[in-house]
Amino acid sequence: MDSKESENIAVTDAKAVAKGKAAEGAPPTAVVAMKTKTQTRRGSKKGLAIVDLVLRLGASAAAVAAAYSPLSAEQILPFFTQFLQFHAEYNDLPTFTFFVVANAIAVGYIGLSMPFSIVCIIRPRAIGPRLLLVICDTVMIALVVAAAGASSAIMYLAHNGNSDSNWLAICMQYTNFCQGLSGAVVASFVAAVFFMLLVVNSTFALKK
Numbered sequence: 001m002d003s004k005e006s007e008n009i010a011v012t013d014a015k016a017v018a019k020g021k022a023a024e025g026a027p028p029t030a031v032v033a034m035k036t037k038t039q040t041r042r043g044s045k046k047g048l049a050i051v052d053l054v055l056r057l058g059a060s061a062a063a064v065a066a067a068y069s070p071l072s073a074e075q076i077l078p079f080f081t082q083f084l085q086f087h088a089e090y091n092d093l094p095t096f097t098f099f100v101v102a103n104a105i106a107v108g109y110i111g112l113s114m115p116f117s118i119v120c121i122i123r124p125r126a127i128g129p130r131l132l133l134v135i136c137d138t139v140m141i142a143l144v145v146a147a148a149g150a151s152s153a154i155m156y157l158a159h160n161g162n163s164d165s166n167w168l169a170i171c172m173q174y175t176n177f178c179q180g181l182s183g184a185v186v187a188s189f190v191a192a193v194f195f196m197l198l199v200v201n202s203t204f205a206l207k208k
Contacts, residue, residue: 045120045124045125045205046121046124048124048201048202048204048205049117049120049121049124049205050121051201052117052120052133052198052201052202052205053114053117053118053121055194055197055198055201056110056113056114056117056194056198058194059106059110059191059194059195059198060107060110060111062187062188062190062191062194063103063106063107063110063144063187063188063191064107065183065184065187066099066103066148066184066185066187066188066190066191067100067103067104067106067107067184069180069181069183069184069187070090070096070099070100070180070181070184071090071100072180073089073090073176073177073179073180073181073184090181093154095150095151095153095154096151096154096181098147098150099147099148099150099151099184099185099188102143102144102146102147102188103144103147103184103188103191105143106140106143106144106191106195109136109140113133113136113137116129116132116133117133120133120205124205127206130202130205130206131206133198133202134199134202134203134206137195137198137199137202138199140195141192141195141196141199144188144191144192144195145189145192147188148185148188148189148192151181151184151185151188152185152189155178155181155182155185158170158171158178158181159171159178159182
């Protein structure tokens with residue numbers, strides 16, 4: 001009887017020791033929860049970084065369209081004879097020269113910012129590159145909106161004219177020219193919206 005009791009006690013002690021070792025080898029619940037939370041944050045930051053890259057591609061397409069359209073928007077109107085003609089180009093209007101340069105700068109900036117966006121995908125927790133992108137994106141918003149706003153005012157006058165300043169509605173004659181410039185202004189505003197979304201996206205990424 002005593003031998004059986006001693007065997008049972010030995011088996012119970014062995015199980016207790018095994019459980020104790022298993023408990024020592026298992027990670028604490030708090031550590032597991034913290035690791036899971038860190039991995040979740042890392043995944044969300046990486047997702048926002050991918051969204052950032054997609055938005056930059058969209059902004060690049062819109063800015064390229066805005067910069068290129070005025071270059072191809074020109075129209076020649078014959079006047080009485082073929083030797084006397086009216087020729088309209090974007091550089092006849094200084095505002096549109098600034099418009100083309102501003103959108104070209106935006107295109108160049110997006111090309112330079114792509115590597116930083118890719119770095120944010122590879123290293124989602126990196127703060128420096130993302131903070132730099134937020135600052136530069138904000139500057140691009142100011143530049144593109146200024147160019148698009150000034151050019152939209154010129155296009156309004158070109159379409160409607162102004163009797164007080166004797167500004168004629170030239171778009172009644174230069175229809176193709178005005179359509180090209182109007183499309184460029186719309187594309188520039190679309191690029192500005194993309195830049196705004198980039199700033200919002202980067203702000204959320206920095207906050208998490």
